[in-house]
Amino acid sequence: MMNTQHAMVRWGLVLFVAVALASPGASAQVVKKKRAAPAQVVAPKAKAKPKAVKTRKAAAPREEPKRLVVLTVEGDRGGKVRGQLESALRRSKQVKVQSLKQYATLAKKDGLKGAALFTDAGLVAVAPRMKLDAAVTGTVGPSGLTVRVLDASGAVLGEKDVKLTRGKLSSAEAKSAVLAVVGSLSSAPRAFEPPASVTPSEPIQPAEPVAPPPVVAEAPPPKTPPPAPGEGGSIMIPRPEVPAPVAERPVESPKPLPPAERPAKVPEQTPEVVAIGPQPTDGPPPMDEDPESHTTTDPFLEVALDTGSGGTVGNEPVRPPLARLTLGGTTTWRKYCARPGVKSCDEFDRKSEDEQLGDRSDYESTVPYLGISAELELLPLARHASPLRGLGAVLGYRRGYASTNVTLFNDAGQSVTREVVATDSVLTAQAMYRYYFGLGSSQLLGYAGARAGLLTRSFDVDESADSPLSGTHRLYPAVGLEVSVPLIRQVRLEAAGQLFISPQPGHGFDDEGGALDLEVSDYGTSVSTFGWEAELGVAGELWGPFGYQVRFKVSRYKDTFSGPGTRTGWDNGGVAEDTYSSIHWGLTASY
Structure with a gap:
């Protein structure tokens, strides 16, 4: 008798499972789960954030240092004082010092020779090509060094007398000369504006805005409904815990929102535009940006010419x-x-x-x-x-x-x-x-x-x-x-x-x-x-x-x-x- 009851219970369970699987609602639910499962796993990985777009706080634009060239210093035997003055200006990083050798080369290409290389005519001819804002020259005399700052047209912006110790500039006097040069340039207008920065003042909106991928919320496991009376007593079979999908349609690229519905701009998320490839600029590219590519140990490599008693270098005769x-x-x-x-x-x-x-x-x-x-x-x-x-x-x-x-x-x-x-x-x-x-x-x-x-x-x-x-x-x-x-x-x-x-x-x-x-x-x-x-x-x-x-x-x-x-x-x-x-x-x- 007991064996007969056990056999009836097993066959009853088999019959219950077969009826449950054969019902239309259960079949549709299983199909939905199978369709939604791939969307949950693939969708977040299919749309990664573009690497070309970064978000950070926009930095305030910094003014470019003014460009100048250090001409020869009259009375400087061996060019030691001029070398010290040029090195001090480079180390200050408040100005951008250009090569005197390139200055002389460009002046020669303009047909200038001899003392005319470093006259006002030479400075006016070369300054636009090297984008010079000023030139520095000087005179070594019995009382010390007189530093003279000229603008791109050859006009004197300022002068400063500094002392020499055994024919050389001390560290303190070199700093004093640098401050005098920078001070003279601070009140003078920039002769040649640097190229505009490629960073826009307003964030650039992309033609096809990329929306962040949909966030898939993990749904709580569904509760198993209690069995209907007369359908198997108190015995229950648990279902697998599969989260329900958020959307039943495939993931598509979002369409751009109209301007009225776009969210307000957040300063902390201003995108930074990364320029790829050569960018157009106004005028020729700056020459000799490496401050150490044109240094020399020979003080007589720099040009200081005189074609007679009236010959000059800049505004001063040799x-x-x-x-x-x-x-x-x-x-x-x-x-x-x-x-x-x-x-x-x-x-x-x-x-x-x-x-x-x-x-x-x-x-x-x-x-x-x-x-x-x-x-x-x-x-x-x-x-x-x-x-x-x-x-x-x-x-x-x-x-x-x-x-x-x-x-x-x-x-x-x-x-x-x-x-x-x-x-x-x-x-x-x-x-x-x-x-x-x-x-x-x-x-x-x-x-x-x-x-x-x-x-x-x-x-x-x-x-x-x-x-x-x-x-x-x-x-x-x-x-x-x-x-x-x-x-x-x-x-x-x-x-x-x-x-x-x-x-x-x-x-x-x-x-x-x-x-x-x-x-x-x-x-x-x-x-x-x-x-x-x-x-x-x-x-x-x-x-x-x-x-x-x-x-x-x-x-x-x-x-x-x-x-x-x-x-x-x-x-x-x-x-x-x-x-x-x-x-x-x-x-x-x-x-």
Whole structure:
């Protein structure tokens, strides 16, 4: 009996499940669940947020720093002060410093050459192409550095005097100069506006607004209805917990809302537009944005030209140093000859021995004699913007010590040779004028000039040696020309020549007992002299204000005597020829 009841209960349950599954409502509900299940899983992943659209709070626009170029600083030996000023402006990040090298390149493309590269015309021509708002220049003087700020038209916006410590800017003075430059630019209008920012002031609405994906709310599990009376007693079969779908239709792209129904703009969700690809700008792109791409360690790479006494860089002329001192030594060879009754020593030597009558003297340095030399060039007007800034003076002193043998021949052909100790002294005091010019696109100044003044040359023989050779003393005016052509900073070619005006012997500052008169009376009653000097050499800068100079110089005198002299055979005058060949070498210091 019990087995029969158990069998009836099992068959009753099977029948109940079959009826429940076969009912139309249950079939429709199962179909709905199967259709909605994919929408719940796929819909949130199918519509991801576009990466090109980000939301953040809009930042206030920042004003672009003004663009300027630092021109050359006049009187800045080696360009150190200009380099310090440019570096201080770059580090401040309050202005955008452009390359002077590119400035000069653009000016040359506009047909400007020489000093015109850095005049007002050059600045006006280059400023629009580099979008410059200003230029900075300056002058180094005895009192320090004068910083000058110019606008794009060349007008002066402001000036500032700062001190220099040992020819350099200290950190405090560099900051003071930067503040002066920035202060002068703050009150000046911007000459060239920077390109407009691509960030709009108002958020840009996309043509097809993208709506956020629908949020699928997790529905609570449905409650199982109680079984109807008579349909299986108290036994219940739980259904699987499947959340009910929110929408029965497939997900579609939302249509744009009309303007009246769009939600109000929220500042915190202002979209940021990300520009992709090249953007159009007004004018050419800015040049040389890398502040370190055009730095250089060579201060003479920057251009500072002068085409003469009136040449300028910006508004200021390029000027030579105020003073230059040369200290060094000399190496000299002397050759002297005196012959009676002829016009030259060669004429006498070509005669036969029977015709070579009278006293004659020969002196020739078998070895060169050494000495010391000093020369000082002064240009007191070099710091003034005047055509006379090349006017100056030169003072020089040389002294050499000679020891050699001298041979004297008499009428009988007998010779006497004695050792002679002598001193060779030269004094120079001349006025000069130099016309300065620049070569190429580098800060290399050459010059061509003239000089005129007094020279003295004394060859004193030791009287205690009882030498047959008499000394010579000359005091005379001289005029000459000179030229210096720079090749590079370390090498420049120099040449000079002078013409001596009547450099007769027997003239000097000291004439005790009429000793100088004997230099003429021994050979005749009167004398006429012709003399000249030529030199060629190289010079250059080694380090800072210090340099070198090496020159080869030849000085020649020819004395033609007339009338009877006191020496044997000098009844009708004769000739004496005196030639000095020397090498001058030394170090230079400029200020």
